[in-house]
Structure formats: C-alpha cells, structure tokens
Amino acid sequence: MLKQFIALLLLSVSLFAQSVPGDYFERNGEVYFRFRVFSKNELSDLTKIISIDKYDGKWITAYANKDEFRKFEKKGYTFEVLPPPGDVPVEMGNPRDTEAWDVYPTYETYVQMLNDLATDYPNLCRVVDAGTTTQGRKILFLVISDNVNTREPEPRFMHSSSMHGDETAAYVNMIRFADYLLVNYNTDPLVTRLVNELEIWINPLANPDGTYRSGNATVTGARRGNANNIDINRNFPDPVMGQHPDGYAWQPETQIMMNTGTQYYFNMSANYHGGAEVVNYPWDSRQARHADDNWWVNISRRYADTVHFYSNNNGYLNDLNNGITNGWDWYYVYGGRQDWFTYFRYGRELTIELSSTKLIAGSYIPTIWNYNRAAWLNLTAELLTGIQGVVKDPNGIPVKVKVTVSGHDATNSEVYSDSLTGHYARMIFPGTYTLQFSADGYQTVTVNNITAIAAQKTPLDVTIYPNGWVPVELTSFTSEVVPGGVKLSWRTATETNNLGFDIEISEDGTNFTRVASVEGAGTSVYPKSYEKFIPLASAGKYYFRLKQNDLDGSFTYSNVIESGYGVVKNFTLAQNYPNPFNSSTVLNFSLPATSGVTLSVYTMMGEEIERRELGQMEAGEHKYRFDASNLTSGNYIFRLNAGSFTASRKFTYLK
Numbered sequence: 211m212l213k214q215f216i217a218l219l220l221l222s223v224s225l226f227a228q229s230v231p232g233d234y235f236e237r238n239g240e241v242y243f244r245f246r247v248f249s250k251n252e253l254s255d256l257t258k259i260i261s262i263d264k265y266d267g268k269w270i271t272a273y274a275n276k277d278e279f280r281k282f283e284k285k286g287y288t289f290e291v292l293p294p295p296g297d298v299p300v301e302m303g304n305p306r307d308t309e310a311w312d313v314y315p316t317y318e319t320y321v322q323m324l325n326d327l328a329t330d331y332p333n334l335c336r337v338v339d340a341g342t343t344t345q346g347r348k349i350l351f352l353v354i355s356d357n358v359n360t361r362e363p364e365p366r367f368m369h370s371s372s373m374h375g376d377e378t379a380a381y382v383n384m385i386r387f388a389d390y391l392l393v394n395y396n397t398d399p400l401v402t403r404l405v406n407e408l409e410i411w412i413n414p415l416a417n418p419d420g421t422y423r424s425g426n427a428t429v430t431g432a433r434r435g436n437a438n439n440i441d442i443n444r445n446f447p448d449p450v451m452g453q454h455p456d457g458y459a460w461q462p463e464t465q466i467m468m469n470t471g472t473q474y475y476f477n478m479s480a481n482y483h484g485g486a487e488v489v490n491y492p493w494d495s496r497q498a499r500h501a502d503d504n505w506w507v508n509i510s511r512r513y514a515d516t517v518h519f520y521s522n523n524n525g526y527l528n529d530l531n532n533g534i535t536n537g538w539d540w541y542y543v544y545g546g547r548q549d550w551f552t553y554f555r556y557g558r559e560l561t562i563e564l565s566s567t568k569l570i571a572g573s574y575i576p577t578i579w580n581y582n583r584a585a586w587l588n589l590t591a592e593l594l595t596g597i598q599g600v601v602k603d604p605n606g607i608p609v610k611v612k613v614t615v616s617g618h619d620a621t622n623s624e625v626y627s628d629s630l631t632g633h634y635a636r637m638i639f640p641g642t643y644t645l646q647f648s649a650d651g652y653q654t655v656t657v658n659n660i661t662a663i664a665a666q667k668t669p670l671d672v673t674i675y676p677n678g679w680v681p682v683e684l685t686s687f688t689s690e691v692v693p694g695g696v697k698l699s700w701r702t703a704t705e706t707n708n709l710g711f712d713i714e715i716s717e718d719g720t721n722f723t724r725v726a727s728v729e730g731a732g733t734s735v736y737p738k739s740y741e742k743f744i745p746l747a748s749a750g751k752y753y754f755r756l757k758q759n760d761l762d763g764s765f766t767y768s769n770v771i772e773s774g775y776g777v778v779k780n781f782t783l784a785q786n787y788p789n790p791f792n793s794s795t796v797l798n799f800s801l802p803a804t805s806g807v808t809l810s811v812y813t814m815m816g817e818e819i820e821r822r823e824l825g826q827m828e829a830g831e832h833k834y835r836f837d838a839s840n841l842t843s844g845n846y847i848f849r850l851n852a853g854s855f856t857a858s859r860k861f862t863y864l865k
C-alpha cells in the first residue's frame with residue numbers, strides 16, 4: 211500500500227506542468243486543479259463550465275472532465291493540477307465488526323452491512339433499493355422508523371452522503387448513525403422519539419461508482435464524478451438555469467434521487483460532503499434569500515455550535531462565518547441537489563461539508579463521528595418542531611394540499627402534505643403566523659394566529675372541504691311570534707371556520723338589511739343551537755334570512771323564512787330515525803306552504819347519486835320512509851328541496 215502511495219505521489223508531481231494531456235483524462239476521468247481569480251464576478255461564468263469545489267476569496271479549487279476542462283483552458287487562466295484527493299491509501303475491513311468503525315468496507319461488505327441491519331431489526335429497519343448505476347451498483351437507503359413497513363403520518367428526514375465519490379467523511383459514519391439509532395432505540399429517549407415519531411432515510415453512498423472507481427475492493431482511487439465523469443451535484447434541474455444546467459442528460463444517480471424524492475416527500479434532508487468544513491444553506495443558485503432565512507441560519511448555527519462543543523472548539527468546522535454560510539454568498543452553484551430538493555420538491559436541504567480532507571483516513575472516521583453525532587441527532591430532531599398535522603377531507607380521507615404561510619412564503623418555500631397520509635410539517639422560525647391550506651377542487655382553509663415555539667411542535671390538524679360543500683351545515687331555521695317581535699331559532703350540525711351569523715330582515719322578501727349578529731362556534735363537529743329575539747315595531751309580514759360569515763371573509767345565505775301575525779311558517783328537516791340504519795329509515799319534515807318536494811342523496815364528496823320526486827305536498831308535518839337497499843354501506847347526505855327551501859342531513863347506512 212505504501213509503495214502504491216509513493217507511486218501516486220510521483221505521478222502527481224509530474225503533472226504540475228501547465229497542460230493536461232488527453233491520456234490523463236483516460237486514466238483519471240477528471241482533473242482536480244486550482245487557479246487564482248481576482249473578482250467573485252468571474253465565478254458566474256466559471257461555475258457554468260467547471261465544477262467549483264471551493265473558493266476562499268482568491269483561489270478556486272475545481273474539478274473538470276475532459277470536455278469541461280478544454281472549455282476552461284480557452285479562458286486563459288494559469289492553473290495548477292492537484293493530485294486527485296481520492297488517491298490515498300486507506301484501511302479496508304468491516305466497520306461494524308470493529309469497535310471503532312475506523313475502516314472502509316468493500317462495496318460488497320457495504321451492501322451486506324445494510325442488509326444485516328434490516329435483518330437484525332426487522333420491525334425498525336428496511337432497505338430500499340432505489341436503482342442501479344451505470345456500472346451496476348445500487349443506490350440504497352436504510353429506512354428507520356417504528357412500524358417501518360407502514361407508511362405512517364410522520365415527517366421524513368433523509369441523510370445522504372458522498373454524492374461526490376471522493377468525499378467520504380460521512381460514508382461509513384452514516385451506516386454507524388443507522389446502527390446507533392437501532393441499538394439505542396428504547397434506551398436513549400431522543401433516539402426513541404426520533405424513531406417513533408419520524409421516518410428516517412439514510413443513504414450512505416449516493417455515488418458508488420465514484421467512490422469505488424478503482425474497483426469494489428477499495429475506495430482508494432475514488433473520484434468526484436460518476437462513471438461518466440459527470441458531477442452529479444451539478445446535474446439536477448436548476449431553479450434558475452433550467453432542466454439541464456450542465457448540458458448533460460440526467461445521470462442514473464440523479465434520476466434515482468429525483469424519483470425517490472418525488473415518490474417520497476422528504477420534509478428535510480442533509481447532503482454530506484468534504485473538502486471544506488461548513489454548513490451551507492439555500493440558495494446556491496440565486497442571491498435572494500429563502501423566505502425562511504432566519505430558520506436556516508438558526509438550524510445551521512446550532513449544528514455548528516453543537517459540533518464546536520463536541521470538538522472542544524479545536525478549530526474544526528469553522529470555515530466562513532464560523533462554520534455556516536449562505537450558498538450564494540460562498541460561491542454560485544447551478545444544478546445542485548440542495549436547491550433541487552428545496553425548490554422543486556418544497557423540501558429543506560442543507561449541504562454539510564464535514565472535512566477539509568476529502569477522502570479521509572480510516573482512523574479519522576471516528577473523529578468525525580465524535581464531533582458530529584449529537585449534531586446529526588439534533589438536526590434530525592428539527593422535524594419534531596414546527597407546525598404539524600394531518601390534512602383530511604370531511605370523510606377522513608388524507609388530502610395532498612399546499613401549505614402557505616400568508617405574507618411570508620416566496621419562491622417555492624411553501625410545503626405540501628403527503629399524498630398518502632395527509633401529514634405536513636411546516637418548520638418555521640418561532641413566531642405567530644397565518645396558514646392557508648389549499649388544493650384544486652377544495653375550499654381553502656385559513657387558520658389565523660398559529661404560534662410556532664422554539665424546540666416544540668405546534669399540532670394543527672385540518673379538515674378541508676370539497677368545493678360545493680357547505681362548511682356550516684344548517685339543519686333548521688325557524689321563527690316564532692312572541693310578544694313584541696319574533697324569536698328566530700336555528701341549529702347547525704357541524705361548523706368550520708364559522709365567524710358567526712348576521713340576521714337580515716326584509717319586508718318584501720328581496721331587499722334585506724342586517725338587524726342583529728350572533729357569534730359562531732368557529733369550528734365544531736357537534737350540533738349547536740342558536741336563538742335570537744328580534745323586536746318588531748309594527749305588525750305585518752316579515753322575511754328573515756341568516757348570513758353565515760366564515761373567518762376568511764366568505765359567506766353563505768340561508769333559506770328565507772316568513773313570519774307575521776301569529777302565522778308560523780317553518781321549514782325543517784329533522785335527523786332521520788333510526789340512524790345509522792340497516793334497510794330503511796324515516797325522514798320527518800315540515801313545509802310552510804304547498805310545494806313540489808324532491809329528495810336527493812349525495813356522497814360525502816358532493817356527488818348526487820339518487821333523486822326522488824315526492825310530488826306536490828301540502829303545508830304541515832310529513833313523514834317519508836326512505837328505503838336504501840340499493841346503496842352500499844357508508845356515510846351519505848340527504849338533501850330535501852321544497853320550493854325555495856333546501857335542507858340537508860348526514861346519514862349512515864349499514865348494510
């Protein structure tokens with residue numbers, strides 16, 4: 211091994227000349243080099259040509275494949291070729307068999323280790339084979355959660371390492387992180403909460419062809435790019451530069467990560483690199499700050515502070531602003547995974563540079579572990595905070611909705627609920643916010659004055675109603691003449707966002723004015739009764755209606771009822787009896803005047819599935835037996851129409 215190292219050194223020394231011949235690329239795939247720039251403005255062009263790795267204000271270190279490098283050469287910079295960071299000898303073995311986790315596995319051992327963890331902890335851990343690379347290696351994820359084989363309404367955190375194949379600081383450590391979560395489940399309280407309340411995805415090796423560039427037996431010889439010498443972290447669709455910012459087709463590794471990130475909504479993710487020591491937060495591709503910049507700064511700062519504590523402030527992870535930076539402030543990147551997840555997938559991805567040395571020695575792996583373990587746990591625990599809940603329709607079916615923080619969100623900083631579980635998590639800097647939940651075909655729900663508290667979860671479950679659904683279900687509205695005026699009574703079955711009722715009066719049945727208001731219940735799933743005395747100065751015939759106002763400013767009118775001189779004219783539809791029922795049930799209703807009556811049956815989604823014309827019926831009390839034998843079991847709605855009157859009731863049919 212030592213001989214090989216010396217040979218590699220000699221090879222590198224011979225390359226300090228200012229040209230890179232074609233056969234260099236045949237042997238190495240890519241070149242690692244550095245050059246001087248005099249203004250940061252130069253980076254905006256350069257970042258589109260080569261893969262900038264680091265910028266310290268003067269020097270750029272970068273990678274390029276042959277085509278990229280030939281373009282770069284035309285710019286006329288004087289450059290220095292550097293030895294490939296992956297060409298260092300390392301200790302190989304089975305890290306899980308060693309106490310210290312201080313060796314690298316062969317590719318086959320890596321795959322075996324992941325499968326072993328799933329075998330050893332079948333209720334807590336499973337392996338997801340997300341796809342195959344150019345050279346036939348696997349992109350694997352460990353999924354860790356209680357009830358790991360069930361898609362639960364829980365937020366998802368994804369840890370991923372080494373998409374630059376020669377940046378291995380977190381590769382073995384991510385396997386160790388999975389092992390740590392499994393071993394300490396039900397003993398360590400934080401680990402237990404993380405496993406119980408989250409779904410944790412761990413992808414230790416995002417670019418196996420790059421890491422095992424010289425063969426499955428060793429990581430010595432690792433390269434940044436994949437088997438096609440393409441930097442995957444410049445290969446993603448870009449919010450600013452479009453679908454193919456690097457000019458290359460999406461690589462298998464890119465496509466696999468995009469498929470996985472589309473199939474599973476990752477609420478947060480971390481992307482581990484090496485070559486510097488800094489936490490980098492969005493955006494990389496635009497100067498404007500993310501809407502949640504204060505939140506990003508806060509979680510990045512806490513990551514760095516935690517690491518500084520565990521490294522005894524020995525200078526580790528203190529690049530740029532003492533270990534944190536906004537991506538654009540450092541250097542521009544187009545096609546990076548961080549902005550793809552954050553912009554296109556409405557996620558929250560950090561790029562964490564864990565080590566100045568790219569391919570770290572086996573003996574240094576445990577040091578990285580000791581410095582970062584607590585920060586990895588705490589970062590994952592961010593998903594135990596923020597405003598979280600489940601979004602369902604009134605029938606209890608989860609709905610995928612967009613969650614917007616009013617007056618706050620911008621440039622795709624909104625989040626979505628999971629399409630299968632309805633779960634959403636809106637991590638946000640502590641404060642008081644207004645949230646809107648919206649989806650095509652549904653009425654937007656607005657929730658005011660929701661307070662997010664540091665290090666705590668604010669629970670907020672939401673029911674979202676399909677368009678056409680009456681959110682406040684009025685089941686009766688009646689009047690009774692009393693001395694000096696009229697007493698109005700009404701009932702609701704359920705209320706959502708109900709600010710209250712305005713009572714409106716009219717002498718002609720057309721022109722109404724408000725005479726009183728009654729506060730609503732807000733949101734209630736229980737029946738509510740209301741009544742209000744309305745003084746009337748002069749005798750006569752009056753018309754009344756209710757204007758029901760929602761918290762978001764929208765409103766709905768009730769039916770109109772008449773009242774005057776001892777004449778009580780009511781339209782009511784009582785709850786059917788029995789309910790729930792098996793084959794038939796009885797509806798009781800009263801009519802204020804002879805009317806043509808129609809009874810319709812709707813699904814909970816508002817689709818009319820049956821209509822019965824009951825014919826002309828006289829004023830007074832009526833009973834109607836409803837036979838439901840042609841329906842399937844479930845919840846439905848009756849709607850009774852009589853002239854200008856409409857009323858509805860929910861019912862449950864059990865076959």
Ligand SMILES: [Zn+2]
Nearest residue numbers: 374377483484
């Ligand atoms: Zn990197």
